[in-house]
Amino acid sequence: MGHHDRLRSNDRNLQKEEVKMDRRHFLTKASLGLGAAALGSLLGAESIFGKSKSSGGILGDGTPQLPHFMPKAKRVVYLFQSGGPSQFETFDYKPKLTDMFGQDLPTSVRGEQRLTAMSASQSSLPIAPSIYKFDQYGESRAWVSELMPHTAKMVDDMCFIKSMYTEQINHDPAITFFQTGHQLPGRPSIGSWLSYGLGSDNKNLPNFIVLVSKNSGGQPLYSRLWGNGFLPTEHQGVQFRSGKDPVLFLNNPENYDGDDRAEMLDYLKDLNEVQNTAYGDPEVNARISQYEMAYRMQTSVPEVTDMSDEPDEVFKMYGEEAREPGTYAANCLMARRLLEKDVKFIQLYHKGWDQHVHLPSGIKNQCQNTDQATAALLKDLKQRGLLEDTLVIWGGEFGRTVYSQGKLTANNYGRDHHPRCFTMWMAGAGVKPGFTYGETDDFSYNIVKDPVHVHDFHATLMHLTGVDHEKLTFKHQGRRFRLTDVHGKVIKDILT
Structure with a gap:
């Protein structure tokens, strides 16, 4: 038969x-x-049966078509600095602390804020001023640490948010909160929401791609951070790895050629369609879509990951580490190549910012590993005309304490987790360049002006991509969920 x-x-x-x-x-x-x-x-018929370049239309039932309005950002790259970079040694300059070296943090400043178990066991909380110098740069006169000389040259393209805050004081729930809008695992990640809502502008590459720096140490990262949660599986992030196989199981098995693989996938599709007809399970169609994407990626992935066509001046701009696959510099360069291919959302993770002890030397190494490549990515996107419709984000899951964790000396100290205020920055599509929003007190311990919650950050990010965060929902277990849960407001003052 x-x-x-x-x-x-x-x-x-x-x-x-x-x-x-x-x-x-x-x-x-x-x-x-x-x-x-x-x-x-x-989503609109065009989002299901074919991506349309138009936007802002109204469907027959009066439902706004996605995107809900004209997006400023067609692409997003999120440079997530895992571990919690210290705002004191990077962007939040606090000169008054110099004369308070070793003094105990005033009770009036701390208030009723909780401490981690590590800090709670200390008999005192001695203030630790940063040992690194700050200066003002650009026409915006933004303060930047001496640890980031390359980033300092790009401040007039950047929008600093110095009043970020979260309720999560430990790494896992804090990172999960930033990536999914909830501290507990199981919700869809940012990239999955955008993939689900906006579809693709390149049918040969995934909508959502993840890059993780190799050998960066620090707190572990989990694939659920870029998972699809309860959304269809085709919207999960696809991790590109260093080495000869950037995407696992993409290459043909031994003794298979392209024709064999195509024939096998055709038979598999027929079987899946029979299954879909019988049961109507949307996950069957999601799997069909994933198999078809994998087949197309056999051609598109080697093309985009082969950096042999990059000239020497590009590697010089990003740093020589960009020649070594899997480094932060190489991943920044890879991100630029993926953005050129109109990948919707790129999540780049770099670990190692969790300096509870020996912070001065630890954060110096982190900045040396990331500063040049971060600035190069901004510069590269700008000179290629991509920054105007690409949103670039830099930041971690929380900040660090003004007091030293453990022993304090003139040149050595550590800092504990601090969720109540920290700094992030954004650049590119739709945000004000050369702008600083929010303000902290003299101890960078409390926000004194324009607080920005994680939900507000998510709402603003989605707004820049043309999505009303209150309208993009998915029904799961009888309830309609969204990235911002029941919270979040767009920070309009940072928008152009």
Whole structure:
């Protein structure tokens, strides 16, 4: 019996079984059908059957088409600095602390804020001024530490937010909160939400790609940080690794060629379509989509990951480490190549910013590893005309304390986690260049002006991509979820 005869026979058998369908199966199929109709209403037919370049239209039922309004950012690259970079040694200059070396943090400043178990065990909380010098740069006169000389040259393209805050005081829940909008695992990540809502501008590469620096140490990272949660699996982040196989299981198995793989995928698609007809499970279509994407990526991934066509001056700009796959510098350069291909969301993770002890030497090494490549990415995007519609984000999951954790000396100290105020920056599409928003007290311990919560950050990010954060939802277990939960407001003062 031939392949298609077998499929027809299977189909007839399934049709016989459907005659016997019980009430539970009927309700399951009916609900899935209604769910698909609702999804079509939310996303618009063009988002399901083909990406449209138009935006802002209204569908027949009055539902705004995604994007909800004209986006400023067509692409996003998020340079996540895992571990919690110290604002004292980077961007939040506090000169008055110099004369307070070793003094105990005033109770009036700390208030009722909780401490980690590490700080709570200390008998005192001695103030530790930064040992590094600051200066003002650019027309915006932004303060930047001497540890970041390359970033300092780009401040007139950057929008600093110095009043970020979160409730999460430990790494795992804090990072999970930043990446998914909730401190507990299981929610979709930012990139997954944008992939689900906005679709793709390049059918040969994933909407959402993840790059993780190798050998950077520090707190562990988990794949659930770029997971799809309860969204269809086709929206999970795809990690590009260093080495000869950037994407796992993408290459043909031994003794297979491209024609063999294509024929196998055709047969697999036929079988999946029979399964989809029988049960109507949306995950079947998601798997079909993933297999087809993997086949297209066999050509597109080697092309984009082969940096042999980059001239020497580009490697000089990013730093010589950019020649070594998997380094932060190489990943920044890879991010630029992916942005050129219109990948919607790129998440770059760099660990190692968790300096509880020996902070001066530790953060110096971190800045040396990241400063040049970060600035080069901004400069490269700008000179290629991509920065105007690409949003670049830099920041970690929380800040550091003004007091030293452990022993304080003139040239050595550590800093504990501090969620109540810290600094991030954004640059590019739709944000004010050469601008600083928010202000902290003299101890960078409390916010005194324009607080920005993580939910506000998410709402603003989505707004820049043309999405109303309150309208992009997904029904799961009887409730409609969104990235910002039931919170968040767009920070309009930082927008152009």
